[in-house]
Amino acid sequence: MISMIEFTDITAWIHSLLLSVMTPTWTYIVELALSGVTALVVLLVCVIIMVYMERKVAGFMQLRWGPNRVGPYGIFQVIADVIKLLLKESFSPNRADKVMFNIAPALALCVSLMALAPISWAPGLTMWDTNIGILFITAISSMGVIGILMAGWSSNNKYSLIGAMRSGAQIVSYELSAGLSIVTAVALAGTLSTTGIIQSQADGWWILKGQIPAIIAFLIYVIASTAECNRAPFDLAEAESELTAGYHTEYAGMQFGIFYLNEYINMAIVSIIASTLFLGGWMPFHLPFDYPVVHTFNYIMDFIPTWMWFFGKMFLIIFFMMWFRWTFPRLRIDQLLKLEWKYLLPISIVNLLFAAVIIVLHWHL
Amino acid sequence: MNASTVIFYVLGSLVLVFGAMTVFSRRIFRAAVYLLFSLISVAGIYLLWGMDFIAALQIIIYVGGIVVLIIFSIFLTQRSGEKLPPPIQKRLVWSGILAVSGLGLTSWIVYNYLFSASTLPIVEPTVHNIGEQMLSYSKYGYVFPFEVINILLLAALVGSIVIAMKKKETKTTDETTHITK
């Protein structure tokens, strides 16, 4: 590797700086708070970029310009929208279950943010480097449906309730095929830790090394995670032509804003996981062959910094999800369930078996 | 008293308080949500003890599976948004007495049992080790319970498919009668 400032150097410097002014316990607490705030800020910046990107992508795919009034190329549109949301009144309907109604957005946001903990951002930069990283994220994302169900129930509105039911059915069923594709990648890597999975791709990403099963698992994961994020073409939970706005019909102001933020945070996390599992997270693009040309190529690839790889892959998968959203029409509920139970689930089970055969016979590179 | 003790007591009281609220709440949906918080706190205690794998499984199975299923069934029941009627006094007394005696019995057993520390070597909860333990047929291997649960789940799957399966003949006759009407 070329000599440049690594993130580990920065964290070590902050650690020694804090140790010189306070006790180890306080250092630990301050570091916890600092890492949490940093991750949150990075994520919020990503969300702002994503909202702007979504509108521009939507516009370009529909032969329009997208936002172009507030600031050059409309870059301040998102900030204007956030200010508008902050200034609006948040109120709860008269006969709603007020406590649940107000807890629901916060709970949904907390659950999505918890999934940030085991993510490996850069070499040596992981908030909670546990050996069950991916399993923890799967567990947390299965909790994500609770906030939606609470919101839909407590609004005391039939549209919200139907939206929440649909969303719940959708998330619970698509969890299966998403989980099975994660298992395929985990079986290839042989570990559940995010850092371990990324390190196992040092000589090539799993989507290249893992033969056909890895490609199929990647496709199924992208489809299933689009469904888990309740995004079009799987946005039945908030199908505006039938259900007004689904589970957040009754929410206004920043409470709605939190649900909106939550959708984008989920998208970011799902794309980070997809890139960690199949595209090597922060790992540069390396080819798994033993030729001098390939070695030179791998060496050149190392010059691109890791954070660029990480965010590049993340935004690539986010772009895929936006591309799907602005291309495909919305599915009906029976089509949605048929897709999962008759196509994705059998295919991913068979795919997992194939992956197991390949791993046992050492056919992967 | 160090931080982990404090966190343990906080989590333990959360488990107990939310468990009690689950039982005493007269709104059935809120009871389900309190149950959820109680189960999450249990997962927190597992995390505190360093058993990350068990904590993740607790969340996947209990929170992501069972509580969501309970909430779904609540959604499908009639008039579940209203408060349940207050319980009958006589039943309240009897169930209280039974619950307290059950608690007494359990705590008596727990206090009188001598918990001895395990002498088995600690197994790191990596995927590899978990897989080996799951399918190991040597001593302390889990292959027998694993297979028994497999058969149970398979039976449940087949049973649910049989229940959900439509009989084609009866369906067509139904349609024809409907049209003739």
Next chain:
Amino acid sequence: MKSLFNYIKEVVYAFVSLAKGLLLTLRYFVTIRKVNITEEYPNNRTTTISVKERFYGEVVLPHDENNEHKCTACTLCQIACPNNSIQIISKQIETEDGKKKRVLDKWVYHLDSCTLCYQCIDACPQDAIEMKNSFELSVYDRTKLIYQLNRPGSKLKEKPTVKEQQS
């Protein structure tokens, strides 16, 4: 076996058809500068803006270069108008050879109550009035929406005599 083959065929066909749609939107995304259909209205009002000819904006009374119009003040348009948006005020004048003749004095058009139904134009026997595709018609005061369509000093265009037509 055949059903399995059909199943796989269905999956592959689904992916192919989805890919077709994706490629179309990707082409739009990449070539947005060429295929974009947005009218950037206030910016292009002096340059590239185009409104279709058939758009009904307002009724006009065209005048030629001699400041002459074709309206004979027959009031057929006023009768045809379903909501009284047209008022034809005529006056009697004496021609050179001493005949009395009724000519147009004021062609008053109430755009505020006009529904742009085209019935006046259909009713006009002289094809004197027509519909224009102008669209920047908003004003700050409702009273400003009452127009007089004939220009000051304009007069009726004389019909060419038979002789002139032949020559």
